[in-house]
Every structure is written in C-alpha cells, then in structure tokens.
Amino acid sequence: MYIVLEGIDGAGKSTQINYLKGWLEDNGFKVETIVEPTDLEVGNLIRQLLTRSDATSDTMQKTLGLLFAADRLVLMDKIEKLESERTVVISDRSFYSSLVYQKPQDWIREINKFAKIPDLVLLLDLDVKKSVERCDGTDEFENEEFLTGVKENYLALSRENDNFKIIDANNGPNKVASDIKKAVAPLFDICVDCIR
Numbered sequence: 603m604y605i606v607l608e609g610i611d612g613a614g615k616s617t618q619i620n621y622l623k624g625w626l627e628d629n630g631f632k633v634e635t636i637v638e639p640t641d642l643e644v645g646n647l648i649r650q651l652l653t654r655s656d657a658t659s660d661t662m663q664k665t666l667g668l669l670f671a672a673d674r675l676v677l678m679d680k681i682e683k684l685e686s687e688r689t690v691v692i693s694d695r696s697f698y699s700s701l702v703y704q705k706p707q708d709w710i711r712e713i714n715k716f717a718k719i720p721d722l723v724l725l726l727d728l729d730v731k732k733s734v735e736r737c738d739g740t741d742e743f744e745n746e747e748f749l750t751g752v753k754e755n756y757l758a759l760s761r762e763n764d765n766f767k768i769i770d771a772n773n774g775p776n777k778v779a780s781d782i783k784k785a786v787a788p789l790f791d792i793c794v795d796c797i798r
C-alpha cells in the first residue's frame with residue numbers, strides 16, 4: 603500500500619504522517635515513511651536551488667522538474683521493495699507535487715511516467731494565508747501569489763483523480779488526524795465508527 607500526503611507548504615504533512623504511522627502500527631501494520639525531496643545528493647541540491655530568487659522562473663522550474671523526477675526515481679525501487687515485504691509506505695509528497703508546483707504540466711507528466719500511482723492521496727487543503735504564516739520563507743515558493751496557484755492546481759487534480767481525498771487542514775491537529783484516519787480506515791478494514 604502506497605499512501606501519499608500532499609498539500610501546500612506548511613499544510614501539516616510532516617505532523618500528520620507521524621500520527622498516521624503510529625496509528626497504523628497500533629493497528630498491527632508495518633509502516634515506513636519517505637519524504638520528497640529526499641536527503642540524498644539530488645534532494646540536497648534541490649533544497650539549495652529552492653532558495654534562489656529565480657526559483658519560480660520558467661527555466662528554473664524546468665530544471666527543478668527534472669531534478670525532482672531524478673530524486674523520485676531512486677524512491678521507486680524502495681517503495682517496490684517495501685511493498686513486497688507487506689510494509690505500508692506513507693510518503694510526504696509525490697510526483698503530484700511536481701504537477702502542481704512545476705510546469706508545463708504535460709511535460710512534467712512525461713518525465714514522471716515512471717512514478718508509481720499512490721493507492722490513496724490525502725490532500726491537506728490549507729488556506730494560503732495560514733500557509734505563509736506557518737512557513738519561514740526560506741524557499742521562494744513560500745509566497746501567497748505562487749501558493750494560491752499551487753492550491754488551485756491541487757484542487758483541479760483532486761477533481762480529475764479518484765484516488766484523492768481532500769482533508770480540511772485548517773482544523774486543529776487532532777481533528778485533522780481524525781479525518782485522515784477515517785479516510786484511511788476502509789483501505790485497511792479498520793472500523794471507521796470506532797475512530798474518535
């Protein structure tokens with residue numbers, strides 16, 4: 603099982619992944635978490651480029667698109683191996699992030715053709731103003747105008763793909779965690795009514 607948390611910067615992905623991992627482990631499942639970009643060589647290069655003032659330029663967005671795809675490629679074997687060992691994989695971001703942050707979208711789809719399609723995408727939908735408030739502003743993407751476009755792109759993707767479930771990330775952490783559990787429970791035959 604390959605589950606992905608998506609959402610704009612500061613939506614609560616890292617926070618919720620830890621809750622979800624613990625809950626699934628309490629229900630008897632083996633769980634591994636991964637994050638994009640990785641902390642490997644390509645991922646570290648990406649994080650450096652994200653702080654450049656021209657990070658949102660057309661050329662840099664194409665460069666970043668290629669680098670994110672290269673960084674992701676390495677993860678595909680890891681996901682395959684974990685799934686073969688019946689381990690649940692929960693990822694902080696996926697190729698959907700490239701589709702909503704980079705452009706042109708048809709080209710991004712092309713260079714990510716290798717990427718595995720998640721069984722479930724939990725889109726943590728947060729108000730853009732809250733996102734900017736929560737972020738430290740180190741990367742160029744963390745501005746209201748850019749993230750407004752990203753949020754719209756996410757919602758468009760959720761309308762086009764039936765593996766997406768939208769979670770209201772404007773609520774407190776416990777309510778968000780409860781909504782995520784209710785969305786995930788059916789995949790694991792866990793009783794939804796037992797979730798507080």
Ligand SMILES: Nc1ncnc2c1ncn2[C@@H]1O[C@H](COP(=O)(O)OP(=O)(O)O)[C@@H](O)[C@H]1O
Nearest residue numbers: 611612613614615616617618736773774775778
């Ligand atoms: N539901 C929430 N309500 C208020 N603050 C939150 C919530 N979830 C996370 N935060 C805070 O917002 C910031 C970003 O959370 P994080 O989980 O790192 O988001 P992401 O991984 O999506 O960037 C952190 O300071 C975290 O403590």
Ligand SMILES: Cc1cn([C@H]2C[C@H](O)[C@@H](COP(=O)(O)OP(=O)(O)O)O2)c(=O)[nH]c1=O
Nearest residue numbers: 610611612638639670695696699700703743
């Ligand atoms: C995986 C991925 C991330 N990103 C962006 C989203 C974030 O702004 C940044 C990742 O930096 P990060 O600090 O991990 O942000 P977040 O905690 O919000 O995930 O890279 C892309 O633009 N394309 C991608 O394919």
